[in-house]
Amino acid sequence: MRSLPLTFSGAGEPHPVALPRAEELTLVVHSGRMHADDVFAAAIVRLAARGEGKTVRVDRSRNPSVWEAADIVADVGGAYDPMRHRFDHHQPEGAGNRPNGVPYAAVGLVWKHYGMHLCDGNTTLWAFIDERIVAPIDAADNGVELCEPLHPPLRPLSVHTYLWSLNPSWNAEEGREDEAFLEAVVWAEDFLRHSLQKGAAYLEGLTFAYHELQHAREGIAVLQQPYPFEDLTPLFPEVKVVVHKRRDGMWQVVTMPEDPTASVTPPIFPAAWGGLTGEELAAVSGVADAVFCHRGRWMCVARSQEGALTLARKALAAKAGGGDPSQEETQDR
Numbered sequence: 001m002r003s004l005p006l007t008f009s010g011a012g013e014p015h016p017v018a019l020p021r022a023e024e025l026t027l028v029v030h031s032g033r034m035h036a037d038d039v040f041a042a043a044i045v046r047l048a049a050r051g052e053g054k055t056v057r058v059d060r061s062r063n064p065s066v067w068e069a070a071d072i073v074a075d076v077g078g079a080y081d082p083m084r085h086r087f088d089h090h091q092p093e094g095a096g097n098r099p100n101g102v103p104y105a106a107v108g109l110v111w112k113h114y115g116m117h118l119c120d121g122n123t124t125l126w127a128f129i130d131e132r133i134v135a136p137i138d139a140a141d142n143g144v145e146l147c148e149p150l151h152p153p154l155r156p157l158s159v160h161t162y163l164w165s166l167n168p169s170w171n172a173e174e175g176r177e178d179e180a181f182l183e184a185v186v187w188a189e190d191f192l193r194h195s196l197q198k199g200a201a202y203l204e205g206l207t208f209a210y211h212e213l214q215h216a217r218e219g220i221a222v223l224q225q226p227y228p229f230e231d232l233t234p235l236f237p238e239v240k241v242v243v244h245k246r247r248d249g250m251w252q253v254v255t256m257p258e259d260p261t262a263s264v265t266p267p268i269f270p271a272a273w274g275g276l277t278g279e280e281l282a283a284v285s286g287v288a289d290a291v292f293c294h295r296g297r298w299m300c301v302a303r304s305q306e307g308a309l310t311l312a313r314k315a316l317a318a319k320a321g322g323g324d325p326s327q328e329e330t331q332d333r
Contacts, residue, residue, distance in 0.1 A: 004124070004207045010131035012098040012108065014123060016116040017082050019048060019230060020071040024055050028067055029106075030076040032059040033167055034181045036159050037141040038075040040134070041087065041110040042181075045072055045187035048117035058185065060178055075162035082113045089142075098135060105141035108134050118196055119150060126201045133192075162187075202228050213239060220312050221306070226252075230260040241268065241312045243305070250310035253315075255298040267297030269315045287311050 019025070027045050030037040046056045059066060067077045072085040079086040080095040086111040089095040095104045104112070111126075111134045119126045139146050140160060149155060166184050168176040209227035216222075216239045217246045223229065223244035241258045246252050267274075272284050275295035281292045286312050291305035302308040302313075 008127040008131040010135055011127035014116050014126050015115045026057050027072045028059045028070040029074050036137045037105045038190050039105045039184045040107040041074040042185045044110050048114045064270050074289050102135055102139045103142040105138040108138040125199050129244040230257055233257055233260045243308045243312055251313045253300045253308045265298040269297040270318050
């Protein structure tokens, strides 16, 4: 099977370096309030070292003599020198930017040079994790906004919110910062481990979806498994609807998103179907085994593949006939 013709434009480039030779490594990050940057940098170092049978002791200090004695220093120290395992970005010249202009923070530098240790040589997986997890942390740490709040003062719930909850309060007992930091690092390790596993499966699914999408007919593609496909939107502009088998054995019909990064999907099913289930949906749609139509009208479910295909054809026919539901207000997924 051919490789996936997909790049992750938000990612940088990996430049692997070997971990220090010692079996017991010392990593130093800054003391005080923790951030996602230093937490995830420490998690990456610990996972990479563990994969080579090494152990890592994490110290938190702003003392230059402590930095000097460490095997690895991240997010403190005023130097970026991967051959010396120094990964700071606070120096006046910074530590460089990704091709898209997002500046590197410590986690991005650590991932740039140690991340491939966790990806088994898979540069696509490395880029996927860099774009989806590491680069957003770098952006936040450098004060770069990635999205504009539409309903201020509301903000997206994020990893930074979780770490805010772990940072000790103003009235916490002294010394709690280091304990909270290690708790956060253990959580970040689990997050990265699951993300690497999920990312590898996601990319494999995209590859299968890519080959099945090539057989689309009349704007409808059929996937025999619930493969991820949204990132392939730019490669298949002719596909308007995707029909895929669900894990529960039913068949789902979804609108092919116009923008894989958007949080809204334009409706394609008739307004009269929205929010209906069971017999009501079967009666109005004319599809006997129709099960459910999302109130946002971007997704329908049927018990059989043929039923799902019929729903898809009816929706596209209604749109072509002038009853275009996509002209109405789009709905959140």
